[in-house]
Amino acid sequence: MQFNKHWAAVLDDYVIDLAWSPDGATLAAASAAGGITLYDAATGAVKHSLAGHENGTNCLAWSPGGTGLPTRDLAAPTGQETRATLLATGGQDGCVRFWEPVDGKLTVEAKLGPAWVEHLAWQPASGFPPSAFGAQLLFASAGKKLFAFRTDGSVAHTFPDAPKTITALAVGSPLTARPSPALAAAYFGGVGLWDATAFAALKELPYGNTIHALVWSPDGRWLVAGCQDNAVHLWVPAEDTELHMSGYETKLKELSFSHDSRWLATGGGRDACVWDCSGAGPEGREPQLLPHASRVCAVAYQNQHGLLATGSGDGVFTLWAPTRKNPMVAEVRMASAATKFAWRADDALLAVGTEKGQVFVFKL
Numbered sequence: 001m002q003f004n005k006h007w008a009a010v011l012d013d014y015v016i017d018l019a020w021s022p023d024g025a026t027l028a029a030a031s032a033a034g035g036i037t038l039y040d041a042a043t044g045a046v047k048h049s050l051a052g053h054e055n056g057t058n059c060l061a062w063s064p065g066g067t068g069l070p071t072r073d074l075a076a077p078t079g080q081e082t083r084a085t086l087l088a089t090g091g092q093d094g095c096v097r098f099w100e101p102v103d104g105k106l107t108v109e110a111k112l113g114p115a116w117v118e119h120l121a122w123q124p125a126s127g128f129p130p131s132a133f134g135a136q137l138l139f140a141s142a143g144k145k146l147f148a149f150r151t152d153g154s155v156a157h158t159f160p161d162a163p164k165t166i167t168a169l170a171v172g173s174p175l176t177a178r179p180s181p182a183l184a185a186a187y188f189g190g191v192g193l194w195d196a197t198a199f200a201a202l203k204e205l206p207y208g209n210t211i212h213a214l215v216w217s218p219d220g221r222w223l224v225a226g227c228q229d230n231a232v233h234l235w236v237p238a239e240d241t242e243l244h245m246s247g248y249e250t251k252l253k254e255l256s257f258s259h260d261s262r263w264l265a266t267g268g269g270r271d272a273c274v275w276d277c278s279g280a281g282p283e284g285r286e287p288q289l290l291p292h293a294s295r296v297c298a299v300a301y302q303n304q305h306g307l308l309a310t311g312s313g314d315g316v317f318t319l320w321a322p323t324r325k326n327p328m329v330a331e332v333r334m335a336s337a338a339t340k341f342a343w344r345a346d347d348a349l350l351a352v353g354t355e356k357g358q359v360f361v362f363k364l
Contacts, residue, residue, distance in 0.1 A: 001329070001364065002363075002364075003319065003329070003330045003362060003363070003364055004362065004363050005360060005361070005362055005363075006044070006349065006361045006362055006363040007043065007044030007361050008044070008358065008359065008360050008361070009029070009037070009039060009044055009046075009358075009359045010357050010358055010359070011029060011031040011033075011035070011037065011357040011358075011359065012031050012033050012035060012357060013031040013032045013033035013357050014031070014032040014339060014355055014356075014357060015029055015030070015031065015032075015339050015340055015353025015354055015355075015357060015358070015359060016030050016031065016032045016056075016057060016058065016059075016339065016340070016353075017029075017030040017057070017058075017059050017060045017340060017353075018030070018340045018341075018342040018351050018352075018353045018359070019060055019061060019062055019087075019342055020041070020062070020342055020343075020344045020345065020349075020351070021062050021085055021087075021101065022062055022063075022064060022085055022345065023085070024041055024344045024345055024346060024348075024349070025040070025041050025042075026038050026039065026040065026041060026047060026101055027039045027041055027342070027351050027359075027361065028060050028062070028087055028101075029351075029353060029359050030052065030057040030058075030059070030060050030089065031052070031057065031357065032056055032057070033056060034051075034052040034053050034054060034055060034056050034057050034091065034092075035049065035050065035051065035052045035057070036049075036050040036051075036052040036057060036060065036087075036089060036099075037049050037050070038050065038087075038101055038104065039359070039361075041344070041349060041361070044361065047101070047104070048101070048103075048104030049104075050089075050099055050104060050106075051106070052089060052091065052097075053089065053090070053091020053092060053093045053095060053097070054091070054092070054093045055091070055092040055093060056091060056092040057089055057090070057091045057092075058090050058091055058092060058116055058117060058118045059089065059090045059117070059118060059119060059120050060087060060088065060089045060090075060120070061087075061088050061089075061120040061121065061122055061138070062085055062086070062087055062088075062122075063085050063086045063087075063088065063122055063136060063138070063151065064085075064122055064123075064124065064136060085101060086098045086099065086100065086101070086107070086151055087099040087101050088120055088122070088138050088140075089120075090116075090117030090118065090119070090120050090140055090142075091116070091117055092116045092117075094111055094112050094113050094114050094115060094116065094117060094142055095109050095110065095111050095112065095117065096109070096110045096112065096117055096120070096138070096140045096149060096153075097109050097110075098151060098153060107153075108152060108153030109153065110140075110147075110149055110153045110154075110155070112140065112142040112145055112147060113142055113143065113145060114143075115142040115143030115144075115145065115165075116142060116143075117140055117141070117142045118141065118142070118166075119140070119141045119166060119167075119168060119169040120138060120139070120140050120169070121138070121139045121169040121170060121171045121183070122136060122137070122138055122139075122171070123136050123137045123138075123139070123171060123181060123196050123197070124171065124173075124181050136151065137149065137150065137156055137196075138151070139169055139171065139183055139196070141162075141166040141169055141185065143165050143166070144161040144162045144163075144164065144165055144166065144187075145158075145159075145161060145162075145166075146158075146159040146162065146166060146169075146185055147159070148199065157199045159185075159194065159199070162185060162187045162192065163187055163188075163189055164187040164188040164189060165187060165188070166185050166186065166187050167186050167187055167188070167210060167211055167212060168184075168185075168186040168211055168212065168213055168214035168225075169183070169184070169185055169186075169214065170183075170184045170214040170215055170216050170223070171183050171184075171196055171216070172184065172216025172217075172220050172223065173216065173218070173219060173220025180195045180196060180197035180198060181196040181197065182194070182195065182196060182202060182216075182220070182237070183195075183196040184214055184216070184223055186211035186214045186225060187211070188209070188210045188211075189206065189207065189208065190204055190205050190206040190207045190211075191204070191205040191207065191211065191214065191223070191225065191235075192204055192205075193205065193223075193237060202237070203237065205223070205235050205237065205242070207225065207227070207233055209227055209228045209229045210227065210228035211225040211226070211227055211228070211233075212226050212227065212228060212251060212252065212253045213225065213226035213252065213253045213254065213255045214226075214255075215255045215256070215257060216257075217257045217261040217264075217277065218257060218259055218260070218261045219260075219261040221236055221238070221261065222234055222235070222236060222257075222261070222264075222277055222281070223235045223236075223237055224255055224257075224264060226251075226252035226253050226254065226255050226266065226267075226268070227251065227252055228251045229246070229251070230246060230247065230248040230249065230250060230251060230252065230268065231244060231245060231246040231247075231248060231252065232244075232245045232246075232248070232252055232255075232264075232266055232268070232275075233245075234277075234281060234282070234283075236281075241281075243281050243282065243283035244283065245275070245282060245283060248266075248268035248269050249268060249269030249270065249295070250268055250269060250295060251268070252266060252267060252268035253267065254266060254267030254268065254272075254296060254297065254298055254299045255267075255299070256299045256300050256301045256308070257277075257301060258301045258306060258308075259301065259302065259303060259304055259305070259306075261277065262276065262277055262278050263275065263276065263277065263301070263308075263322065264277050264282065265299040265301060265308050265310070265322075266287075266299065267295070267296035267297065267298070267299055267310075268296070269295065269296065270291065270292050270293070270294060270295060270296065270312075271289040271290060271291055271292065271296070272289075272290040272292065272296045272299055272308075272310040272320075273287035273288070273289060273290075274287055274288040274289075274290065274308070274322045275287045288322055288327075290308075290310060290318070290320055290322065290327065292310065292312035292314075292316065292318070293312060293314050293316065294312045294313040294314040295312060295313045296310055296311070296312050297311050297312060297313050297337050297338060297339070298310065298311040298317070298338045298339065298340060298341050299311075299341075300341035300342070300343060301343075302343050302347040303343050303344075303345055303346075303347055304345075304346070304347050305347050306321060306322070306323060307319055307320065307321055307329065307347075307364075308320045308321075308322055309341045309343075309350060309352075311337060311338030311341065311352070312337065313337045314337070315333060315334040315335060315336050315337050315338075315354075316331060316332070316333050316334070317331075317332050317334065317338050317341075317352060318330070318331045318332075319331075332360075332362070334352070334354055334358065334360070335354070335356055335358065336354045336355040336356040336358070337354065337355050338352050338353065338354055339353045339354060339355055340352070340353040347364065348363065348364055349361055349362065349363060349364070350362045350364060
């Protein structure tokens with residue numbers, strides 16, 4: 001295996017979010033200052049510089065392939081429409097914006113209110129029946145508010161206010177015997193679960209502290225929270241089971257599942273921990289520890305393969321093959337710490353954003 005820097009770029013501020021387009025041709029990078037840049041995956045050339053959000057951009061998310069606004073396909077039969085991919089962004093201005101990546105134009109804006117839009121999550125593109133509204137939906141939160149938006153910016157559903165500010169969103173595979181994906185919204189005190197197609201409340205999962213991160217396992221069995229009280233909490237909502245692992249050095253914001261749902265990587269200290277979630281789950285098992293010289297600040301498993309990227313506060317990031325006897329694969333030293341990893345869908349490219357605004361793309 002060869003691992004080399006493919007190209008690099010610099011934003012005007014901290015890289016707050018990174019995401020690859022579904023076709024892998026474009027990388028979107030959001031600066032904490034507010035601007036958003038679309039890069040060509042092959043060359044690193046700037047395709048478009050988007051205005052983003054006044055005072056700051058918080059998050060971005062590509063619509064799953066073919067779920068955006070109608071567009072004319074010249075190769076299709078006369079009168080037939082296809083659907084383009086959209087880029088959704090949220091910011092400190094309380095707005096969600098939809099962008100057309102081909103020409104870089106803002107297609108629509110939706111104002112949620114005065115609170116920052118901090119979390120976005122698209123309904124999955126395939127494997128589920130369409131929503132009652134016939135189109136892919138974007139879930140967005142601002143403060144205690146949670147909305148489902150159509151791609152034209154109209155509101156498909158307004159959820160009841162959460163008890164506290166929503167701190168994380170995650171859309172996962174269906175619960176057992178349910179044909180719809182499940183939307184999880186975390187807040188101080190627990191997680192609310194909703195049917196992401198019918199918008200019906202499914203259940204509440206209590207937890208007596210702040211939740212900073214939330215992730216579903218790819219198979220939809222586990223819902224995992226990274227918590228303020230230096231712990232990881234796991235639920236199996238379909239089985240009314242919950243597990244708890246505490247004793248981390250710091251509050252926990254870094255979570256990533258392997259593609260087969262067996263391995264859960266976490267930060268929360270100077271070691272990245274890899275937990276075995278097979279069978280009854282990780283509680284009571286010893287994790288594999290992947291050591292770093294300073295606090296782990298980012299973790300990301302590949303989409304289809306077994307490599308894990310981890311970054312630490314001293315600007316080092318490491319590639320691991322955790323199931324090997326000698327797990328370290330490669331190590332890279334950067335001028336500042338990683339803020340975000342993004343594997344392209346085919347795992348051939350890894351994008352890394354840093355605290356000083358650098359964007360690196362590595363070829364695998």
